[in-house]
Amino acid sequence: MFRPEEMVKIEIITLSRFKDPLLTYLHESGAVEIRELEVELAQKDSPNEYYRKAASYSITISRLADFLKAYKKSAGGGFKAFIFPPERQKKKYRYEGIEKLIKDVEEFLSVVEPEIKAVESKITSTQTEIEKIKDEIAILELLAALNIDVEYLRHSGMVEVLVGTVEKQKFKPMVEELRKATEGRMAMASREMKDKVLIVFAFLRQDYEKANPILAKYSLERLEVPEGKGTPRELIPVYEGKLREREEELEKAKEEAARMAELYYDDVVFYQELMENERDKATVLPMLARTNMTFALTGWIPRKDVPEILEGIKKVTKGKAYINVREPEKDELDEIPIKLKNPGWARPFEMLTEMYGVPKYNEIDPTPIIAFTYSFFFGFMLTDFMYGLIVGIVAALLVKGHKKFNDGTYKFAYTLLWSAIFTMTMGILFGSYFGNAGDIVLQYITGNPNASFPRITDPLKDPMFVLMLALAIGLAHLFLGYSIGFFVRWKNGDKKGAFLEQFPWMLIILAVVLYAMPSKPPAALMGAKALFGVGLVLFAIGEIVANGSLAALMIISDFFGFVGTWLSYARLMALALATSGIAMVVNVLAAMVWGIKISVVPLGIVIGLIVFVGGQLFSTAINALGAFVHSLRLQYVEFFGTFYSGEGKPFNPFKSKREVSELEFEA
Template sequence: MFKPEEIVKVEIITLARFRDTLLTYLHEMGVAQLDEVPIEGIQRDTPNEFYRKATSYSITLSRLIDTVKHYLPPRKGGIKEFIFPEEKKKRKYKYRGIEELIKDVEKFLGEAEPKIREVESEVSRLNNEISALKDSLNALELLSSLNIEIENLRGRSFLSVEVGLVDREKVENLIKELEEIAEGRVFTLRKDLAAKSLLVVVSLRKDSGKVISLLAKYGFEKIEIPEGEGLPKDLIPKYIERIKGKEKELEDVKLKGREIAEKYYEDLVFYKELMDNEREKSNFLSYLVRTEMTFGLLAWVPKKDVEKVVEGVKRITNGIAYIEVREPSEEEIENVPVKLKNPEFISHFEMLTEMYGVPKYNEIDPTPILAFTYSFFFGFMLTDFVYGLLLGVISALLVKGHSKLKDGTWKFAKIMLWASAFTMVLGILFGSYCGNLLDMAGVKVPRLLDTMSEALTVLVMALAIGLGHLFTGYILGFIVNWKNGDKRAAILEQLPWVFIIIGITLFALSSKLGIPQIAFKAVFGVGLALFVVGEIVNNKGMAVLLTISDFFGFIGNWLSYARLMALALATSGIALVINIIANMVWGLKIGPIPLGILIGIVILIGGHIFSTAINALGAFVHALRLHYVEFFGTFYSGEGRKFEPFAAKREVSELEIES
């Protein structure tokens, strides 16, 4: 706690024939971060043909999965699925090397891919045919108004026939121009249909070029004449039957597709996951160095896992390996990847720390402090027992539902469990139960403080809390800089604010505790003097401007904690408005029916659920901002290098490695 996990540097050199199995072992363990071996002028490893095939097959499998998904029944969704997701079953695969894995994938694809492609091709063909038949049916419905045999609407060897739609207001001019350019050798038949006119144009084949150009000028929408003979109205039932036949054929093909999908879908996902992990491994090959017979790698490993890694390497290589384990040197400290280490009950708050950035290896991990202060700030801003209870119930359900997955939702829900507990406690202290709902119902609620009537007191509390929060940050910054040898920064950048905050605190308490003025003036003066000296040393010519800017920057950061009061007041205010609106309609009656009670209950339930959601969102964002901007700005850089293990991502597969 407060310090990251101890990390050591592990260097391994062994025979090239062990490369694939050794990488797979490290990948499955998922405890080592591979780094590029820092040696210039030596040959780097590259993916062989099997790794390249893994990348290609991963893409192929992904496309096949997308195809078969269309034939599977829709998955169950909704709130229940979100809260209680189904855990995926894992299948074991005996790993005998990438070459054998590729052979297994090729064998599977050789069986499954042709069947899937065949169904896909059939479905595509039938969809195209149905679409074409429907277009023909639409054309027949339009042409049926002409009462002309369909064969007469097709051209002849010396005659050109064009049938289509044109804007109704343009049709007169179009007919006139047609007669002019064809010199009277044209026949037109017109049928008005709402805003469009159906037009049949018959001309000599030699005039067809001029006719078609003119039709295009007027926006003529050509209708393709369907197959068949006879009147359009007589052909319509035949086309409807043909469409039904094709749709039945399509359903049969889709049913076959569903059988194939149910047979192969899980296998497709299984093999895709295997290929994805091989592809990821290939991305790290360039980190390795090699000779004709050997290869070397460099890894950062948590100290607690080193023994397990070394034992595995020796087992896989039959002891034919050079392994060096050592602590990072002073020069390497900046480059050491950081893995946060906290007790299980607060480890989920690491997610919030990592969102900002991890500490450097020689810095303090702020997660333990953030776990408490973030939850407290959240509770102070939401500050209602019922809201906290509602949030807690939802969070508890999510924690239970995602407990096996340990995913981001699970971590976030555990954070919200802490936040909801603080919200309920502070809700009791402030006597807030859906705002003043119990007070309006005539129940006397004990409370330490009323946010609405004692807003000034709440503001003073918020600023006092903020001052304490900033003080903690500056103390931590002083400790980190002093410990890391940067004593000047500790004395000139953190220590001045420590004295200034102590001086402000003594001044605030002087009247109650009888502290003499000279005491807080002296402490404040020392802090101010150190601050000015630090500004001069650090900023030289810009010292005057930056002294003023930095001092008022501190004041701004301090006053930013007033948002604790503002959001607490907003929560109470919104709840009060909801209660007043419900109270206004409560007595409404229509005859003997107490309609107002029903409406009031709906307003109370819906309104307070909305209030919980909107105010919880505000509390989440602003509590985070107070840490990221104000608190972390006092001591924390977040510029560390996050530990990113070389780890397999497995949801449906599990590897058994043959050494």
Template sequence: MLRPARMCRLDCIIPEESKSRLIEALHKKGITQIEFLEDSYLEENKIERDRPLERVTDISKLLLRIRKVIDSLSKFEIKPQANLVEDILGVDKIEKKKTKEMSYKEIVKLAESILKKTEEFAETRTKGMYELEMKRSGLTEKIKSYEHFETLDFKLEYTEESKYVYTVIGLIGGKDLILLKDELENKFGKEFLISEGGIFGNKVAVSLCVMKDRGEEFDSILREFGFERMRIEGKGRMKQILEKLRKELKEAGKERDRMESELKEIFEKYYGELLVTEEILGLEKDRCEIFASCGKTMKTVVIRMWVPRKNFVETEGIIKDETNRSCFIDYDLNPENGPILLENPRPLKPFEGLTRLFALPKYNEIDPTIIIAPTFCLFFGIMLTDAMYGLFLVIAGLMIRKSLGKYADSAKSGGVIVIGCGLATIFFGVLTGSYFGDFLANDMLGKTPQDIALWMDPMHNGNAMIFLLVVCGIGLVHLFSGYLFGAWDSLRRGEKKKALTNYISWYILLIGAVMIILTMFPAGNPLLPQIFMYPGAVIALVGIILLFMGVGFMIFIDLIGIVGSTLSYARLLAMSLTTAGIAVSFNFLARMVTGIPYVGIVVAVIIFIFGHLINILINSLGAFVHSLRLHYVEHFGTYYEGGGAEFKPFKENRKYTYV
């Protein structure tokens, strides 16, 4: 609880033949971390690096194929919309399927059978749908451009050159059309026909006709006036052609929809199986690839693993079993360093996330979770300060734990933290007489929060200064407790000198300083007689000298730092005032509105509900962030370093299955 879990390091040398079995057993048990052997280690011991099992190539091929099928079907997946809370906590609502243990051959058979049922089908349908889509967009474009000629009544096979006439269809700008007509009248007199159709943007669709022998002259005139020729193939009138195209479009659409519903059938029949198969293949792949972390000689394999001391015997047993006792294990039960696995009693476990957020402790360092858990909730409570808000949080926490806790551990822990903070908030709400701000006091009891507060209301006259002193006092205690933990940690590690010069010296300095201060305050009637000033000064000096021995010239920064850090705790007061201030404002607003006839009450209730809801949300976020900040910056600054690497066990990652 006070330190990360004790670890053991095992270096195992096992025969090549048993490596697969052993890794499979370890993977399933999931309590060991297999360390990646560095190149330097391999060189020193003159061993080579092992390679992934050969069958990983086939597994990878199967995996790629399955993923492709999953991908083409995934669009039918209806993902339930995660709400904001679920999103933040990262919860995936998935029901797991039961499977059984399978050998490699069985897994391959399973994969191939499901691929046989789905792969080709999915591929042809997907490709088919894509091609039909392309066809449809091509047809749509064609239809769009032909539509404007629909009203022109002519037969397409007569365009271009026929026996006597030369027909042309195309687009021309409105203004140009008028000029063209003039020019044609000039050059051709009455020997031409022009028909106008629909309007296409700012152009007009026209069809023109002249005597065949004057075709070239005609062409050059058309070019002059920016005539955009359309060449359309086919027979029959425009109308018929368009009908035909439209029919084609509809049929392509139907065909595409048919293919999609076929795909959907496959989705409904096999999607779950596909996901399960993918997961199983993935697990198998992990087992093949882990060997790249290991070393090998001609006939043996070298594996280095970490395991919590409490699991040591079990692990040793597994290794001996799977290798038929032909193994050599070199173990270190008391390593100096190791991966970090936090070990805390159940009520504290949810708060490990807060420690992890900053940094995991080093192997031989103190695990600050037991300290963070209570003080985090405490500070949160001081900053949110409202009994009703606290109640809201407790209920919310319980609900989160119950509903989302089923799916994810993070939701469970999150719920507990919210409950803890809620309780602290209720406590401080009662102390300061805050129940929805001044609602209970003012509107329901006809008094002020100061009257119903068990202690005092910071908003009330003159209380702010007292509150400020109290809060800074809490800060000072919090900081100095850090020195206490630092001293304890150092002593435990046998660093007696460091404990004295870096941590205990602060307490000596504190005693001296307090003595001096008490001979001066309260002004006029000091608590200690003058004579205590000199011993006080001496003690303080001793403290400073010891501290100097510990940290050298950093002492100046540290002394300023302590003053700064203490004042930083003033934000506890500020945040509590903001919560109270906003609550009071919304109450005031709601109160004002009740004056309005008929709707007044309704509007007031709406303002009340929304105002306090917003207040809870915004100030909870602020309280959360600033409480964390006080721990990470001010508190940890006195004794905690962190920097350990997390214990990552080699275990199965099952999302869709369980055994």
């Protein structure tokens, strides 16, 4: 806790024939982050034909999976499936080498791919035909206004006939220009539509070359006249019959696709995952160094995983491997990948830390701290018992349903659950139950117009107390951050930075605390002045050392920057007041309509309940969102700004992704 996982460097050299089983073992164990190995006397490795086939088959199977997924009948879903998602069944595969796996995939594809591709081709071609027929029906409906046999609308012999539409304002000038160009040798029929004109032109073939540029100039949209005999109105039913036939064919093809999805989808996804993992394995090959007989790799591994991984490597290579495990050197500190290490209660909060950035190897991991401060600030801002209860119920259901997956939903819901507990606690302290609704109900039950729930204060009646409390919390939070920064810098050898950049603010904060005490004895007042003076002097010296000639400007800027950072904690009070205010407005609106009656029907009670429930749920959602965002801001901007860089490199292990497959692999 407070420190990342201890990492060590591992270096392995073994025979080339153990490459595939060793990479498979490391891939399945997911404990090593493989790094590129620079060796002058060896050459880089590269994927062989089997890995290249794996990449190709991965793409092929992904396409098959996408097609079948579109026709697979969904099993369940909805709100219940979101809260309690079912676990996907994993199918086992006995791994005996990539050559054997590729052979199994090829056998599977030889049976499945032709069947699926045939149905896919049938669906695609039928859909294309349906769209073409629909376009032809649309053209016939346009041509119906002319009532001319479609045979006459297609050119023949010495005459070129074309049909199209043009905008109304372009129609007359286009016709005039065509008549001049063809010297009147053309025939034309037209019908006006909404904003266009439907036209049929007949030109002598010798004049068509003259007319064509003019038609393009006026943007004539040409229509492909459908095949057939008779007027457009007579042909429309014929084409509609063709459309029905094709639609029936399409439905049969889709039924066949659904049958294949039921039959093959799970197997296709299974082999897709196997191929994607092999493709992932191939990505590290260029990081390896090899000779004719051997290959070498290097990477980082958590110290706690070393014994198990060493034992596995020895089994895979049958003891024929050189393995070196060493401590990181000083010049490698910035290269060490960071894996956070926290107790179970704080582990889901690592998500919040990682959203900002993981610490460097020689920095403090702030996760256990923000697990408390984030939840507390969230509760202070939302500060209503019933709002906290609503958020807590939803979060508890999500935690229960997603715990087995340990996914992002579980981690987020877990942080919300703790935040909801703090919200309910703050709601009790401030006596807020749907705003002042709790007091209204209590007054109605007791008959006492002044009855109210016990509270330390009412934020709406005494906002200054809440503001002072928020600023005091802000000072404590900043002092903690500067103290951590001082400790980290001092430990890492940056004593000057610790003494001139962190320590002055610690003294200034202590001085502010002493000066703000309600009863200030002379000794406390003198101590406050002394601490503030010493802190200010050290701060000024630090600015001079760091900024030289710009020190005077930076002293003013950074000092008031600190004041602004401190005052930023006033948002705790602002959001607490906003929550109480919105809740009270909802209660007032519900009370206004509560007594409305139509005859003897108490319509106001129904409307009032709708207003109350809908308004309070809306208030819960909007204020919870505000609390989430602003609580994160206080961590990322104000708190982290005092000591934390977040510039570490996250641990990215060489690890397989197994959702539907399980590899049986003997080390």
